[in-house]
Amino acid sequence: xxxxxxxxxxxxxxxxxxxxxxxxxxxxxxxxxxxxxxxxxxxxxxxxxxxxxxxxxxxxxxxxxxxxxxxxxxxxxxxxxxxxxxxxxxxxxxxxxxxxxxxxxxxxxxxxxxxxxxxxxxxxxxxxxxxxxxxxxxxxxxxxxxxxxxxxxxxxxxxxxxxxxxxxxxxxxxxxxxxxxxxxxxxxxxxxxxxxxxxxxxxxxxxxxxxxxxxxxxxxxxxxxxxxxxxxxxxxxxxxxxxxxxxxxxxxxxxxxxxxxxxxxxxxxxxxxxxxxxxxxxxxxxxxxxxxxxxxxxxxxxxxxxxxxxxxxxxxxxxxxxxxxxxxxxxxxxxxxxxxxxxxxxxxx
Ligand code: SAH
Numbered sequence: 001x002x003x004x005x006x007x008x009x010x011x012x013x014x015x016x017x018x019x020x021x022x023x024x025x026x027x028x029x030x031x032x033x034x035x036x037x038x039x040x041x042x043x044x045x046x047x048x049x050x051x052x053x054x055x056x057x058x059x060x061x062x063x064x065x066x067x068x069x070x071x072x073x074x075x076x077x078x079x080x081x082x083x084x085x086x087x088x089x090x091x092x093x094x095x096x097x098x099x100x101x102x103x104x105x106x107x108x109x110x111x112x113x114x115x116x117x118x119x120x121x122x123x124x125x126x127x128x129x130x131x132x133x134x135x136x137x138x139x140x141x142x143x144x145x146x147x148x149x150x151x152x153x154x155x156x157x158x159x160x161x162x163x164x165x166x167x168x169x170x171x172x173x174x175x176x177x178x179x180x181x182x183x184x185x186x187x188x189x190x191x192x193x194x195x196x197x198x199x200x201x202x203x204x205x206x207x208x209x210x211x212x213x214x215x216x217x218x219x220x221x222x223x224x225x226x227x228x229x230x231x232x233x234x235x236x237x238x239x240x241x242x243x244x245x246x247x248x249x250x251x252x253x254x255x256x257x258x259x260x261x262x263x264x265x266x267x268x269x270x271x272x273x274x275x276x277x278x279x280x281x282x283x284x285x286x287x288x289x290x291x292x293x294x295x296x297x298x299x300x301x302x303x304x305x306x307x308x309x310x311x312x313x314x315x316x317x318x319x320x321x322x323x324x325x326x327x328x329x330x331x332x333x334x335x336x337x338x339x340x341x342x343x344x345x346x347x348x349x
Contacts, residue, residue, distance in 0.1 A: 009063035010133020035183030109162025132173035165201025215257035221275035273314035
């Protein structure tokens with residue numbers, strides 16, 4: 001609610017109808033305007049009666065996120081939006097263009113409690129979980145800001161701020177909104193959720209009745225190093241994570257992506273390749289190598305291109321497929337590693 005107004009972003013068609021005591025088809029019409037056509041102005045919802053539009057204007061708001069800034073990278077390959085939420089919290093999301101393909105990178109929390117040592121988001125601490133409307137709303141606002149044609153179906157990655165598996169229900173609800181056939185209708189296989197590897201979340205995700213993709217941010221394959229880079233590993237170690245991934249594979253048959261942010265002389269050597277190969281043995285995975293996006297003030301350096309390539313080759317020689325993306329939109333992503341983590345895994349299968 002925004003003051004006395006009902007916020008429609010985040011509600012399914014049936015929930016809109018119920019909240020406003022409308023017929024089910026009217027709930028669907030309103031949902032279609034917002035999610036399928038990207039129309040947020042009640043006056044423009046021309047198949048609704050005039051009195052209905054007046055009522056919606058008086059009682060509802062479509063969404064309550066304010067766009068604070070829009071940055072477009074050189075060559076327009078990336079557009080980053082900074083949003084202010086109703087309570088003043090701020091989150092970022094990014095639209096990435098690659099050929100004819102559009103990928104939306106969404107935030108699931110304002111701030112992040114994980115505090116990974118190389119990531120900018122954790123530095124500012126955790127603020128709060130986003131609700132489903134605040135997550136799905138980012139996608140709609142990104143598409144409008146980027147003037148993406150409505151017939152183009154985007155890919156969506158949960159690789160912005162926050163840990164989606166620590167905001168599990170809202171993450172699931174937001175995916176249902178994005179997948180809704182009367183909304184954006186994004187195919188499950190075009191959606192990827194990236195997690196630090198909260199094992200409980202991995203098990204829950206395995207039980208979801210969908211084909212949404214899972215990506216695990218590993219970054220180190222020995223507990224000592226991983227606990228330094230990813231403090232969450234201290235309570236939820238590699239052995240547990242590996243078991244959870246093995247069960248996930250057995251249950252779903254789906255391939256998992258493993259993300260590995262390359263940090264110079266920290267996790268980018270031949271020994272690291274060997275440890276990673278040992279960890280991955282028997283798992284159905286491919287690896288997404290992410291060149292570290294420098295964050296001022298943090299004690300790391302990006303690995304050289306040659307080391308990144310050698311790491312990739314080492315994995316391939318060990319029988320594991322790996323992608324290494326070239327920089328994309330780096331000029332606007334100074335404090336956000338997510339851009340480099342984005343890609344469409346489907347091409348690898
Ligand atoms: N909490 C989720 C989403 C994080 S962002 C997760 O841990 O997966 C998506 C990816 O970007 C993660 O793999 C994260 O470790 C990585 N990342 C964060 N900061 C980065 C940076 N500065 N450079 C490169 N990758 C970064």
